[in-house]
Amino acid sequence: MADTLRKQQLCMARYIRDPLANPPPPGIEARRLAVYRQLFFGNVQSLLAGNFPVLQATLPTAQWQALIEGFYANHRCHTPLFTEVAGELVEYLQNLAELPGWVAELAHYEWIETALLLSDATEPGHDPEGDLLEGVPLLSNLAAPLAYAWPVDQIGPGFPALQEPDAPTLLLAHRDADHTVQFSRLAPLAHALLQSLHAQRLTGRQHLALLAEMTGGQEAAVQSHGLALLRRLKGQGLVLGTLATTQ
Known part of the structure; x- marks a missing residue:
């Protein structure tokens, strides 16, 4: 029972992260899956737009959307904290050679402000x-x-x-x-x-x-x-x- 539930959860998580590359979990209608996808992805997209307003405004809309979708689908975060997701995007961008070099640098420049604001260093x-x-x-x-x-x-x-x-x-x-x-x-x-x-x-x-x-x-x-x-x-x-x- 527990093993079956875990498989179902993993199947749904993979689909929500990247619906183009993963099959939908059986037994759940497409409309409901779209709602879950929008809830999860929409929250991350909104969070990152708030952390990187200049980068979002500078990139073409389609390129920003593709960047966040790629991050959501392919990057494995090392933190569960929402306040640290921006740093995860900065790390992700370091390895995207297909993007102009200023994209990763602008993201780091925007992120460092948040990092210093939230720092509890003594x-x-x-x-x-x-x-x-x-x-x-x-x-x-x-x-x-x-x-x-x-x-x-x-x-x-x-x-x-x-x-x-x-x-x-x-x-x-x-x-x-x-x-x-x-x-x-x-x-x-x-x-x-x-x-x-x-x-x-x-x-x-x-x-x-x-x-x-x-x-x-x-x-x-x-x-x-x-x-x-x-x-x-x-x-x-x-x-x-x-x-x-x-x-």
Whole structure:
């Protein structure tokens, strides 16, 4: 009995996910199946439209519909939480080579705002008055340096996006104390420093030495500019201070 019920449930689930590729479960009229399909698929479609309004508005209607249908039919989510379905779509789009490259990047750009808004990350223990050069500067867990091949902050309805630009779009996403997510453009040096802070815990001096090596700049000049940048980032609340010595 239990085995039969499970088979019936799986048959119906497969049909609801992809009615073109799976037979309908026996004994249920087509009208009722269409209602179930619309309820389940419609909820997911509505949820994703709310999470990705710019992407939905920029893609042709038929292409957006096909994208969501493909996601619904083929992607296996790793979470039961509705608040995390948007991240699943971002993951799904990374593997769709047939789509223009800006589609996956625009989806990630829209998703990161939601991710930061919902984040319950706490900040690490730190010394707000620590030496940013000799200590280990700590980037806020609510700040994310981003790099895109496409100008995702400019893409929208009517944007042609026919050719990938020569220069990347470097951004910083950050959630303020009032739970507002802000985006700002970054210069290459600022992005490289923030990315280094995000990726590894080194002293400020070590971070800046790596930047000098990476850019081919004079270490003294990079250190001078970099220290000023670290202090500015701290004043903006993006760098918290330095790692507490008890950590």
